[in-house]
Amino acid sequence: MKTKLKDIAEVIRSKNAGPYELTFDIIFKDWEIFEKACEKKIINEKVIADLYHISVEDVINIIEFKPAKAIKATIVRPMASGRLGETDVYGAQQHAPLVDLEVDL
Amino acid sequence: MSRELRVLSPTAILGYGFPMESFEEGMKRKPHVIAVDAGSTDPGPYYLGAGISFTDESAVKRDLEIMIKAARENGIPVIVGTAGGSGGEPHLQEVVEIVKSIGENNGLAFKMAVIHAEIEKEYVINKLLDGKVKPLHPVPELTLEELEKTERIVGQMGLEPIIKALEEGAEVIIAGRAYDPTVFAALAVKDGFDAGLALHMGKILECASIAATPGSGSDCMFGYLGEDNFRLEPLNPIRKCTTLSVAAHTLYEKTNPYILPGPGGILDLQDTKFHQETDNIVKVTGSKFVPSDVYTVKLEGTKKVGYRTVSIAGTRDSIMISQIESIIQEVRDRVKDNFKNADYKYHLDFKVYGRDAVMGSLEPKKEITSHEIGIVIEAVADTQKIANTICSFARSTMLHYGYDGRISTAGNLAFPYSPSDFKAGEVYEFSIYHIVEVDDPYELFKIDYVNV
Numbered sequence: 001m002k003t004k005l006k007d008i009a010e011v012i013r014s015k016n017a018g019p020y021e022l023t024f025d026i027i028f029k030d031w032e033i034f035e036k037a038c039e040k041k042i043i044n045e046k047v048i049a050d051l052y053h054i055s056v057e058d059v060i061n062i063i064e065f066k067p068a069k070a071i072k073a074t075i076v077r078p079m080a081s082g083r084l085g086e087t088d089v090y091g092a093q094q095h096a097p098l099v100d101l102e103v104d105l
Numbered sequence: 106m107s108r109e110l111r112v113l114s115p116t117a118i119l120g121y122g123f124p125m126e127s128f129e130e131g132m133k134r135k136p137h138v139i140a141v142d143a144g145s146t147d148p149g150p151y152y153l154g155a156g157i158s159f160t161d162e163s164a165v166k167r168d169l170e171i172m173i174k175a176a177r178e179n180g181i182p183v184i185v186g187t188a189g190g191s192g193g194e195p196h197l198q199e200v201v202e203i204v205k206s207i208g209e210n211n212g213l214a215f216k217m218a219v220i221h222a223e224i225e226k227e228y229v230i231n232k233l234l235d236g237k238v239k240p241l242h243p244v245p246e247l248t249l250e251e252l253e254k255t256e257r258i259v260g261q262m263g264l265e266p267i268i269k270a271l272e273e274g275a276e277v278i279i280a281g282r283a284y285d286p287t288v289f290a291a292l293a294v295k296d297g298f299d300a301g302l303a304l305h306m307g308k309i310l311e312c313a314s315i316a317a318t319p320g321s322g323s324d325c326m327f328g329y330l331g332e333d334n335f336r337l338e339p340l341n342p343i344r345k346c347t348t349l350s351v352a353a354h355t356l357y358e359k360t361n362p363y364i365l366p367g368p369g370g371i372l373d374l375q376d377t378k379f380h381q382e383t384d385n386i387v388k389v390t391g392s393k394f395v396p397s398d399v400y401t402v403k404l405e406g407t408k409k410v411g412y413r414t415v416s417i418a419g420t421r422d423s424i425m426i427s428q429i430e431s432i433i434q435e436v437r438d439r440v441k442d443n444f445k446n447a448d449y450k451y452h453l454d455f456k457v458y459g460r461d462a463v464m465g466s467l468e469p470k471k472e473i474t475s476h477e478i479g480i481v482i483e484a485v486a487d488t489q490k491i492a493n494t495i496c497s498f499a500r501s502t503m504l505h506y507g508y509d510g511r512i513s514t515a516g517n518l519a520f521p522y523s524p525s526d527f528k529a530g531e532v533y534e535f536s537i538y539h540i541v542e543v544d545d546p547y548e549l550f551k552i553d554y555v556n557v
Contacts, residue, residue, distance in 0.1 A: 019146055019149075023359065023360060025353070027356075051469065058243075067377070068355065070352075078467060080538075082149035082533070084485055084532070087461075087462060087463055088464070089148065094467055097467075
Protein backbone atom coordinates (compact mmCIF):
# COMPACT_ATOMS: atom_id res chain seq x y z
CA MET A 1 0.00 0.00 0.00
CA LYS A 2 1.48 3.32 -1.08
CA THR A 3 0.83 6.17 1.31
CA LYS A 4 2.27 9.45 2.49
CA LEU A 5 4.13 9.58 5.77
CA LYS A 6 1.81 12.33 7.06
CA ASP A 7 -1.14 9.94 6.73
CA ILE A 8 0.39 7.29 9.01
CA ALA A 9 2.30 9.46 11.50
CA GLU A 10 0.97 11.58 14.35
CA VAL A 11 4.24 13.46 14.84
CA ILE A 12 6.91 14.35 12.28
CA ARG A 13 9.48 16.77 13.64
CA SER A 14 13.07 17.92 13.37
CA LYS A 15 15.37 19.48 15.95
CA ASN A 16 19.04 19.96 16.69
CA ALA A 17 20.65 17.19 18.70
CA GLY A 18 23.43 19.49 19.83
CA PRO A 19 24.82 22.13 17.46
CA TYR A 20 26.33 19.62 15.00
CA GLU A 21 23.49 17.16 14.41
CA LEU A 22 19.93 17.30 13.17
CA THR A 23 17.47 14.67 14.34
CA PHE A 24 14.09 13.66 12.90
CA ASP A 25 11.37 11.94 14.93
CA ILE A 26 8.49 10.11 13.29
CA ILE A 27 5.90 8.89 15.78
CA PHE A 28 3.38 6.57 14.13
CA LYS A 29 -0.37 6.60 14.64
CA ASP A 30 -0.65 3.07 15.99
CA TRP A 31 1.39 0.02 16.91
CA GLU A 32 0.43 -1.95 13.85
CA ILE A 33 1.67 0.79 11.51
CA PHE A 34 4.81 1.22 13.59
CA GLU A 35 5.63 -2.48 13.43
CA LYS A 36 4.97 -2.61 9.71
CA ALA A 37 7.12 0.48 9.17
CA CYS A 38 9.97 -1.20 11.07
CA GLU A 39 9.51 -4.50 9.28
CA LYS A 40 9.54 -2.85 5.85
CA LYS A 41 12.31 -0.45 6.88
CA ILE A 42 10.46 2.42 5.21
CA ILE A 43 12.80 4.87 6.90
CA ASN A 44 16.32 3.82 6.10
CA GLU A 45 19.64 5.53 5.49
CA LYS A 46 19.17 5.69 1.73
CA VAL A 47 15.67 7.18 1.97
CA ILE A 48 16.93 9.94 4.27
CA ALA A 49 20.05 10.60 2.17
CA ASP A 50 17.99 10.84 -1.05
CA LEU A 51 15.34 13.03 0.54
CA TYR A 52 17.83 15.59 1.80
CA HIS A 53 20.40 15.28 -1.00
CA ILE A 54 23.15 14.21 1.35
CA SER A 55 25.53 11.27 1.28
CA VAL A 56 24.65 8.07 3.15
CA GLU A 57 27.74 8.60 5.32
CA ASP A 58 26.13 11.77 6.67
CA VAL A 59 23.20 9.76 8.03
CA ILE A 60 24.43 9.05 11.56
CA ASN A 61 21.81 6.49 12.52
CA ILE A 62 18.25 5.26 12.18
CA ILE A 63 16.74 4.04 15.44
CA GLU A 64 13.47 2.28 16.13
CA PHE A 65 12.23 3.36 19.56
CA LYS A 66 9.44 1.05 20.55
CA PRO A 67 8.28 2.76 23.77
CA ALA A 68 7.20 5.78 21.68
CA LYS A 69 6.28 3.77 18.51
CA ALA A 70 8.76 6.01 16.79
CA ILE A 71 11.51 5.84 14.23
CA LYS A 72 14.24 8.38 14.50
CA ALA A 73 16.89 9.46 12.00
CA THR A 74 19.86 11.68 12.75
CA ILE A 75 22.05 13.41 10.18
CA VAL A 76 25.13 15.59 10.21
CA ARG A 77 24.01 19.21 10.14
CA PRO A 78 24.98 20.93 6.86
CA MET A 79 26.82 23.37 9.13
CA ALA A 80 27.15 23.85 12.89
CA SER A 81 24.16 25.74 14.29
CA GLY A 82 24.50 29.49 13.82
CA ARG A 83 27.42 29.46 11.39
CA LEU A 84 27.45 32.04 8.59
CA GLY A 85 24.87 30.86 6.08
CA GLU A 86 22.62 29.27 8.74
CA THR A 87 18.92 29.09 7.88
CA ASP A 88 17.38 27.43 10.95
CA VAL A 89 19.28 27.85 14.24
CA TYR A 90 17.04 25.42 16.20
CA GLY A 91 16.68 23.00 13.29
CA ALA A 92 12.95 22.90 13.94
CA GLN A 93 11.74 23.34 10.33
CA GLN A 94 13.78 20.73 8.49
CA HIS A 95 11.14 17.99 8.72
CA ALA A 96 9.08 19.21 5.75
CA PRO A 97 10.24 16.77 3.03
CA LEU A 98 9.34 13.86 5.34
CA VAL A 99 5.73 15.03 5.62
CA ASP A 100 5.03 14.32 1.95
CA LEU A 101 7.38 11.36 1.64
CA GLU A 102 5.74 8.52 -0.22
CA VAL A 103 6.22 5.16 1.44
CA ASP A 104 5.18 1.63 0.60
CA LEU A 105 3.64 0.05 3.66
CA MET B 106 8.16 1.71 54.13
CA SER B 107 10.15 2.41 51.00
CA ARG B 108 11.75 5.80 50.64
CA GLU B 109 10.61 8.53 48.31
CA LEU B 110 12.26 11.74 47.13
CA ARG B 111 10.06 14.40 45.56
CA VAL B 112 11.18 17.05 43.07
CA LEU B 113 9.25 20.06 41.77
CA SER B 114 10.22 21.37 38.33
CA PRO B 115 8.35 24.64 37.82
CA THR B 116 9.24 25.40 34.19
CA ALA B 117 11.28 24.17 31.22
CA ILE B 118 13.65 27.14 31.28
CA LEU B 119 13.95 29.62 34.15
CA GLY B 120 12.14 32.72 32.90
CA TYR B 121 9.63 30.86 30.72
CA GLY B 122 7.08 31.21 33.54
CA PHE B 123 4.43 28.93 35.10
CA PRO B 124 0.88 29.28 36.44
CA MET B 125 0.77 29.91 40.21
CA GLU B 126 -1.99 27.29 40.60
CA SER B 127 0.32 24.58 39.23
CA PHE B 128 3.19 25.70 41.45
CA GLU B 129 0.94 25.65 44.54
CA GLU B 130 -0.24 22.13 43.65
CA GLY B 131 3.44 21.20 43.54
CA MET B 132 4.14 22.69 46.98
CA LYS B 133 1.14 20.78 48.45
CA ARG B 134 2.96 17.56 47.50
CA LYS B 135 5.82 18.54 49.87
CA PRO B 136 8.81 18.47 47.50
CA HIS B 137 12.29 17.86 48.95
CA VAL B 138 13.81 20.22 46.37
CA ILE B 139 12.74 22.76 43.74
CA ALA B 140 15.02 22.57 40.73
CA VAL B 141 15.11 24.26 37.36
CA ASP B 142 17.22 24.22 34.25
CA ALA B 143 17.99 27.71 32.98
CA GLY B 144 19.79 27.08 29.74
CA SER B 145 20.39 25.43 26.42
CA THR B 146 22.69 25.62 23.38
CA ASP B 147 19.60 25.68 21.17
CA PRO B 148 19.44 29.46 20.68
CA GLY B 149 22.84 29.22 19.01
CA PRO B 150 26.40 30.39 19.64
CA TYR B 151 25.77 34.11 20.23
CA TYR B 152 24.67 34.05 23.86
CA LEU B 153 27.63 32.11 25.22
CA GLY B 154 30.13 34.28 23.36
CA ALA B 155 28.52 37.63 24.09
CA GLY B 156 27.88 36.82 27.76
CA ILE B 157 24.19 37.59 27.39
CA SER B 158 21.17 35.57 28.47
CA PHE B 159 18.52 34.54 25.95
CA THR B 160 15.90 34.87 28.67
CA ASP B 161 14.60 38.13 30.08
CA GLU B 162 15.86 39.37 33.45
CA SER B 163 12.42 40.43 34.75
CA ALA B 164 10.93 37.07 33.76
CA VAL B 165 13.79 35.18 35.48
CA LYS B 166 13.30 37.26 38.61
CA ARG B 167 9.56 36.58 38.65
CA ASP B 168 10.09 32.79 38.50
CA LEU B 169 12.98 32.71 40.94
CA GLU B 170 11.27 34.92 43.54
CA ILE B 171 8.29 32.56 43.73
CA MET B 172 10.59 29.52 43.96
CA ILE B 173 12.93 30.93 46.61
CA LYS B 174 10.14 32.27 48.84
CA ALA B 175 8.31 28.94 48.80
CA ALA B 176 11.52 26.99 49.37
CA ARG B 177 12.56 29.13 52.35
CA GLU B 178 9.11 28.74 53.95
CA ASN B 179 9.45 24.99 53.64
CA GLY B 180 13.17 24.72 54.45
CA ILE B 181 14.08 23.01 51.17
CA PRO B 182 16.82 23.85 48.65
CA VAL B 183 16.43 25.60 45.30
CA ILE B 184 18.86 24.50 42.58
CA VAL B 185 19.33 26.36 39.29
CA GLY B 186 21.45 24.83 36.50
CA THR B 187 23.07 26.60 33.54
CA ALA B 188 22.33 29.99 35.03
CA GLY B 189 21.77 32.84 32.60
CA GLY B 190 21.14 30.53 29.64
CA SER B 191 24.74 29.59 28.84
CA GLY B 192 26.28 29.21 32.30
CA GLY B 193 29.42 31.30 31.73
CA GLU B 194 30.70 33.82 34.26
CA PRO B 195 28.66 36.89 33.14
CA HIS B 196 25.53 34.70 32.89
CA LEU B 197 26.11 33.33 36.39
CA GLN B 198 26.72 36.78 37.90
CA GLU B 199 23.49 38.12 36.43
CA VAL B 200 21.49 35.43 38.22
CA VAL B 201 23.50 35.81 41.46
CA GLU B 202 22.58 39.51 41.52
CA ILE B 203 18.92 38.63 40.95
CA VAL B 204 19.02 36.16 43.88
CA LYS B 205 20.63 38.76 46.15
CA SER B 206 17.95 41.31 45.34
CA ILE B 207 15.23 38.71 45.95
CA GLY B 208 16.78 38.02 49.37
CA GLU B 209 16.92 41.71 50.25
CA ASN B 210 13.46 42.60 48.97
CA ASN B 211 11.83 39.77 50.91
CA GLY B 212 13.91 39.96 54.08
CA LEU B 213 15.17 36.40 53.55
CA ALA B 214 18.49 35.05 54.87
CA PHE B 215 20.06 31.99 53.29
CA LYS B 216 23.35 30.41 52.28
CA MET B 217 23.86 30.56 48.52
CA ALA B 218 26.38 28.42 46.64
CA VAL B 219 27.67 29.79 43.35
CA ILE B 220 29.24 27.07 41.21
CA HIS B 221 31.44 28.40 38.42
CA ALA B 222 31.67 26.62 35.08
CA GLU B 223 33.69 28.95 32.89
CA ILE B 224 36.97 27.31 31.93
CA GLU B 225 40.34 29.01 31.49
CA LYS B 226 41.71 28.76 27.95
CA GLU B 227 45.11 27.82 29.41
CA TYR B 228 43.59 24.70 31.00
CA VAL B 229 42.12 23.55 27.68
CA ILE B 230 45.39 24.24 25.83
CA ASN B 231 47.28 22.02 28.28
CA LYS B 232 44.67 19.28 28.03
CA LEU B 233 44.73 19.51 24.24
CA LEU B 234 48.52 19.18 24.18
CA ASP B 235 48.16 16.14 26.48
CA GLY B 236 45.76 14.54 23.99
CA LYS B 237 42.89 14.69 26.49
CA VAL B 238 40.46 16.76 24.39
CA LYS B 239 38.41 14.78 21.89
CA PRO B 240 35.70 15.65 19.38
CA LEU B 241 32.39 13.82 19.36
CA HIS B 242 31.46 12.83 15.81
CA PRO B 243 30.70 14.84 13.60
CA VAL B 244 32.58 17.67 15.32
CA PRO B 245 36.05 18.37 13.84
CA GLU B 246 39.26 17.95 15.88
CA LEU B 247 40.07 20.94 18.06
CA THR B 248 43.11 22.92 16.93
CA LEU B 249 45.18 25.41 18.90
CA GLU B 250 44.23 28.04 16.34
CA GLU B 251 40.48 27.55 16.95
CA LEU B 252 41.10 27.54 20.67
CA GLU B 253 43.00 30.84 20.46
CA LYS B 254 40.08 32.48 18.65
CA THR B 255 37.55 31.23 21.20
CA GLU B 256 35.89 33.94 23.26
CA ARG B 257 34.45 31.90 26.13
CA ILE B 258 34.51 28.25 27.20
CA VAL B 259 32.20 26.49 29.66
CA GLY B 260 32.17 22.90 30.89
CA GLN B 261 29.05 20.87 31.67
CA MET B 262 29.30 19.92 35.34
CA GLY B 263 28.06 16.58 36.61
CA LEU B 264 26.32 15.73 39.88
CA GLU B 265 29.40 15.95 42.09
CA PRO B 266 29.87 19.74 42.53
CA ILE B 267 26.14 20.18 43.23
CA ILE B 268 26.14 17.35 45.78
CA LYS B 269 29.14 18.96 47.45
CA ALA B 270 27.32 22.31 47.71
CA LEU B 271 24.32 20.52 49.27
CA GLU B 272 26.60 18.72 51.76
CA GLU B 273 28.15 22.03 52.71
CA GLY B 274 24.74 23.41 53.64
CA ALA B 275 23.80 25.50 50.60
CA GLU B 276 20.12 26.46 50.60
CA VAL B 277 20.12 28.11 47.17
CA ILE B 278 22.50 26.76 44.53
CA ILE B 279 23.18 28.77 41.39
CA ALA B 280 25.23 26.63 39.04
CA GLY B 281 26.93 27.66 35.81
CA ARG B 282 26.80 25.30 32.82
CA ALA B 283 25.48 21.97 34.08
CA TYR B 284 24.40 18.73 32.41
CA ASP B 285 20.64 19.33 32.37
CA PRO B 286 19.44 16.45 34.64
CA THR B 287 21.97 17.09 37.43
CA VAL B 288 20.04 19.79 39.28
CA PHE B 289 17.05 17.44 39.62
CA ALA B 290 19.10 14.36 40.52
CA ALA B 291 21.78 15.75 42.87
CA LEU B 292 19.82 15.65 46.13
CA ALA B 293 18.54 12.14 45.37
CA VAL B 294 21.98 10.75 44.56
CA LYS B 295 23.42 12.41 47.68
CA ASP B 296 20.75 10.61 49.72
CA GLY B 297 21.61 7.25 48.18
CA PHE B 298 18.91 6.87 45.52
CA ASP B 299 19.78 5.10 42.27
CA ALA B 300 21.66 7.44 39.91
CA GLY B 301 20.17 5.94 36.74
CA LEU B 302 16.59 6.52 37.84
CA ALA B 303 17.42 9.93 39.34
CA LEU B 304 19.13 11.12 36.16
CA HIS B 305 16.43 9.77 33.86
CA MET B 306 13.80 11.50 35.99
CA GLY B 307 15.92 14.67 35.75
CA LYS B 308 16.16 14.27 32.00
CA ILE B 309 12.38 14.46 31.78
CA LEU B 310 11.82 17.05 34.53
CA GLU B 311 14.28 19.46 32.91
CA CYS B 312 11.67 20.21 30.26
CA ALA B 313 8.88 20.39 32.88
CA SER B 314 5.47 19.92 31.24
CA ILE B 315 6.81 19.44 27.70
CA ALA B 316 6.67 15.71 28.48
CA ALA B 317 2.91 15.88 29.19
CA THR B 318 0.05 16.08 26.73
CA PRO B 319 -0.85 18.74 25.80
CA GLY B 320 2.74 19.78 26.31
CA SER B 321 3.93 23.13 27.62
CA GLY B 322 7.33 24.66 28.28
CA SER B 323 5.84 27.02 30.81
CA ASP B 324 4.04 24.77 33.28
CA CYS B 325 5.10 22.66 36.26
CA MET B 326 5.90 18.93 36.50
CA PHE B 327 6.34 16.82 39.64
CA GLY B 328 8.67 13.84 40.06
CA TYR B 329 8.44 11.11 42.72
CA LEU B 330 11.61 9.01 42.93
CA GLY B 331 11.37 5.66 44.68
CA GLU B 332 13.85 2.82 45.27
CA ASP B 333 13.25 1.10 41.93
CA ASN B 334 11.07 3.48 39.91
CA PHE B 335 10.07 7.06 39.42
CA ARG B 336 6.71 8.63 38.67
CA LEU B 337 5.83 11.81 36.83
CA GLU B 338 2.76 13.91 37.42
CA PRO B 339 1.77 17.14 35.65
CA LEU B 340 0.33 19.69 38.08
CA ASN B 341 -2.15 21.37 35.79
CA PRO B 342 -5.44 19.42 35.49
CA ILE B 343 -5.58 20.11 31.75
CA ARG B 344 -2.43 17.98 31.21
CA LYS B 345 -1.71 14.29 31.48
CA CYS B 346 1.45 12.24 31.42
CA THR B 347 0.93 9.24 29.19
CA THR B 348 3.43 6.49 28.45
CA LEU B 349 3.55 7.87 24.92
CA SER B 350 4.04 11.52 25.89
CA VAL B 351 6.86 10.57 28.26
CA ALA B 352 8.50 8.09 25.87
CA ALA B 353 8.19 10.57 23.01
CA HIS B 354 9.95 13.14 25.11
CA THR B 355 12.81 10.69 25.68
CA LEU B 356 13.45 10.91 21.91
CA TYR B 357 13.55 14.66 21.82
CA GLU B 358 16.85 16.29 20.75
CA LYS B 359 18.77 13.03 21.17
CA THR B 360 20.83 11.11 18.64
CA ASN B 361 20.19 7.78 20.33
CA PRO B 362 17.38 7.59 22.90
CA TYR B 363 18.71 4.32 24.40
CA ILE B 364 22.20 5.54 25.27
CA LEU B 365 22.61 9.03 26.69
CA PRO B 366 26.19 10.03 27.46
CA GLY B 367 26.80 12.54 30.26
CA PRO B 368 29.53 13.58 32.67
CA GLY B 369 31.15 10.51 34.22
CA GLY B 370 29.07 7.87 32.48
CA ILE B 371 26.11 6.99 30.34
CA LEU B 372 22.44 6.72 31.04
CA ASP B 373 21.33 3.37 29.62
CA LEU B 374 17.63 3.20 28.77
CA GLN B 375 17.65 -0.12 26.91
CA ASP B 376 15.67 -1.85 29.68
CA THR B 377 13.51 1.14 30.55
CA LYS B 378 9.78 0.49 30.82
CA PHE B 379 7.01 3.09 30.88
CA HIS B 380 3.79 2.16 32.74
CA GLN B 381 0.53 4.11 32.89
CA GLU B 382 -0.13 4.22 36.63
CA THR B 383 -3.20 6.47 36.74
CA ASP B 384 -4.97 8.59 34.20
CA ASN B 385 -2.25 11.24 34.38
CA ILE B 386 0.74 9.61 36.13
CA VAL B 387 3.42 7.56 34.39
CA LYS B 388 5.78 5.20 36.23
CA VAL B 389 9.22 4.48 34.80
CA THR B 390 11.51 1.57 35.71
CA GLY B 391 14.72 -0.04 34.51
CA SER B 392 16.88 3.01 33.67
CA LYS B 393 20.54 2.49 34.58
CA PHE B 394 23.59 4.66 35.04
CA VAL B 395 26.82 3.06 33.84
CA PRO B 396 29.90 4.92 35.11
CA SER B 397 32.71 5.29 32.59
CA ASP B 398 36.35 4.36 33.30
CA VAL B 399 37.52 7.88 32.64
CA TYR B 400 35.52 10.90 33.82
CA THR B 401 34.83 13.26 30.94
CA VAL B 402 33.27 16.72 30.81
CA LYS B 403 31.74 18.29 27.71
CA LEU B 404 33.18 21.68 26.77
CA GLU B 405 31.34 24.32 24.79
CA GLY B 406 33.03 27.38 23.32
CA THR B 407 32.27 30.07 20.78
CA LYS B 408 34.40 32.49 18.78
CA LYS B 409 33.59 35.93 17.40
CA VAL B 410 33.53 36.07 13.61
CA GLY B 411 32.43 39.67 13.02
CA TYR B 412 29.46 42.03 13.09
CA ARG B 413 26.15 41.70 11.27
CA THR B 414 23.75 44.09 9.52
CA VAL B 415 20.53 42.86 7.90
CA SER B 416 17.91 44.43 5.68
CA ILE B 417 14.44 42.91 5.28
CA ALA B 418 12.51 43.37 2.04
CA GLY B 419 10.01 41.72 -0.26
CA THR B 420 9.09 41.70 -3.89
CA ARG B 421 5.76 41.08 -5.62
CA ASP B 422 6.92 41.58 -9.22
CA SER B 423 6.62 38.37 -11.26
CA ILE B 424 9.30 39.46 -13.75
CA MET B 425 11.75 40.15 -10.94
CA ILE B 426 10.87 36.89 -9.15
CA SER B 427 11.50 34.88 -12.32
CA GLN B 428 15.05 36.28 -12.47
CA ILE B 429 15.86 36.47 -8.79
CA GLU B 430 18.91 34.25 -8.97
CA SER B 431 20.69 36.27 -11.67
CA ILE B 432 19.66 39.57 -10.05
CA ILE B 433 21.27 38.49 -6.78
CA GLN B 434 24.45 37.51 -8.62
CA GLU B 435 24.56 40.86 -10.40
CA VAL B 436 24.06 42.74 -7.13
CA ARG B 437 26.89 40.71 -5.58
CA ASP B 438 29.14 41.63 -8.50
CA ARG B 439 28.26 45.32 -8.16
CA VAL B 440 29.10 45.28 -4.44
CA LYS B 441 32.41 43.58 -5.13
CA ASP B 442 33.32 45.96 -7.91
CA ASN B 443 32.33 49.08 -6.00
CA PHE B 444 34.59 48.28 -3.04
CA LYS B 445 37.39 46.55 -4.89
CA ASN B 446 39.97 49.05 -3.64
CA ALA B 447 38.75 49.05 -0.05
CA ASP B 448 40.07 45.59 0.90
CA TYR B 449 36.91 44.69 2.82
CA LYS B 450 36.47 41.11 3.89
CA TYR B 451 32.78 40.35 4.20
CA HIS B 452 30.10 37.67 4.00
CA LEU B 453 27.11 38.78 1.92
CA ASP B 454 24.06 36.54 1.83
CA PHE B 455 20.56 36.82 0.36
CA LYS B 456 17.94 34.62 1.94
CA VAL B 457 15.02 34.21 -0.44
CA TYR B 458 11.87 33.26 1.48
CA GLY B 459 9.55 31.46 -0.91
CA ARG B 460 12.50 29.57 -2.39
CA ASP B 461 14.99 27.97 0.02
CA ALA B 462 15.56 30.38 2.91
CA VAL B 463 14.32 27.86 5.50
CA MET B 464 16.17 24.74 4.41
CA GLY B 465 19.14 26.02 2.40
CA SER B 466 21.15 23.14 0.96
CA LEU B 467 18.66 20.57 2.33
CA GLU B 468 15.74 22.02 0.32
CA PRO B 469 14.55 19.58 -2.35
CA LYS B 470 12.19 22.08 -4.09
CA LYS B 471 14.14 24.80 -5.84
CA GLU B 472 11.49 26.49 -7.98
CA ILE B 473 9.49 29.44 -6.69
CA THR B 474 5.71 28.94 -6.82
CA SER B 475 4.67 31.92 -4.72
CA HIS B 476 3.36 35.26 -6.01
CA GLU B 477 5.63 37.11 -3.60
CA ILE B 478 9.00 36.43 -2.00
CA GLY B 479 10.80 37.74 1.06
CA ILE B 480 14.45 38.70 0.87
CA VAL B 481 16.79 39.12 3.82
CA ILE B 482 20.04 40.80 2.84
CA GLU B 483 22.79 40.03 5.35
CA ALA B 484 26.31 41.38 5.63
CA VAL B 485 28.88 40.18 8.17
CA ALA B 486 32.26 41.92 8.35
CA ASP B 487 35.13 42.63 10.74
CA THR B 488 33.55 45.86 11.99
CA GLN B 489 29.95 47.02 12.34
CA LYS B 490 30.77 49.94 10.05
CA ILE B 491 31.88 47.71 7.17
CA ALA B 492 28.87 45.43 7.69
CA ASN B 493 26.61 48.51 7.53
CA THR B 494 28.33 49.70 4.37
CA ILE B 495 28.04 46.37 2.54
CA CYS B 496 24.43 45.78 3.58
CA SER B 497 23.40 49.32 2.71
CA PHE B 498 25.08 49.21 -0.69
CA ALA B 499 23.63 45.79 -1.54
CA ARG B 500 20.17 47.00 -0.48
CA SER B 501 20.27 50.25 -2.50
CA THR B 502 21.71 48.44 -5.53
CA MET B 503 19.00 45.80 -5.42
CA LEU B 504 16.27 48.42 -4.95
CA HIS B 505 17.15 50.27 -8.13
CA TYR B 506 18.76 47.53 -10.17
CA GLY B 507 17.80 47.62 -13.87
CA TYR B 508 17.41 43.91 -14.59
CA ASP B 509 16.47 42.56 -18.02
CA GLY B 510 12.83 43.14 -18.97
CA ARG B 511 12.11 45.40 -16.01
CA ILE B 512 8.88 47.40 -16.39
CA SER B 513 8.48 48.50 -12.78
CA THR B 514 11.02 51.30 -12.81
CA ALA B 515 10.31 53.02 -9.50
CA GLY B 516 11.90 50.42 -7.21
CA ASN B 517 12.31 46.64 -6.96
CA LEU B 518 11.81 46.09 -3.25
CA ALA B 519 9.11 46.68 -0.63
CA PHE B 520 10.59 47.57 2.76
CA PRO B 521 8.30 47.08 5.75
CA TYR B 522 10.41 49.34 7.98
CA SER B 523 12.23 52.62 8.11
CA PRO B 524 15.12 52.38 8.77
CA SER B 525 15.39 49.44 6.41
CA ASP B 526 18.66 48.14 7.84
CA PHE B 527 19.23 46.62 11.30
CA LYS B 528 22.54 46.41 13.12
CA ALA B 529 22.58 42.96 14.67
CA GLY B 530 25.93 43.40 16.45
CA GLU B 531 28.49 40.71 17.21
CA VAL B 532 28.32 37.37 15.44
CA TYR B 533 29.64 34.17 17.02
CA GLU B 534 30.13 30.60 15.88
CA PHE B 535 30.65 27.41 17.86
CA SER B 536 34.35 26.60 17.97
CA ILE B 537 34.44 23.99 20.76
CA TYR B 538 32.04 21.12 21.38
CA HIS B 539 34.45 18.52 22.70
CA ILE B 540 34.94 16.27 25.68
CA VAL B 541 37.87 16.61 28.04
CA GLU B 542 39.20 13.94 30.37
CA VAL B 543 39.44 15.25 33.92
CA ASP B 544 41.24 13.87 36.96
CA ASP B 545 38.36 14.60 39.28
CA PRO B 546 34.80 15.82 38.72
CA TYR B 547 35.31 18.91 40.90
CA GLU B 548 38.47 20.35 39.34
CA LEU B 549 36.72 22.62 36.84
CA PHE B 550 33.87 23.80 39.03
CA LYS B 551 34.88 26.06 41.90
CA ILE B 552 32.22 26.75 44.54
CA ASP B 553 31.83 30.09 46.37
CA TYR B 554 29.42 30.63 49.22
CA VAL B 555 27.55 33.86 49.84
CA ASN B 556 25.39 34.58 52.87
CA VAL B 557 22.43 36.49 51.52
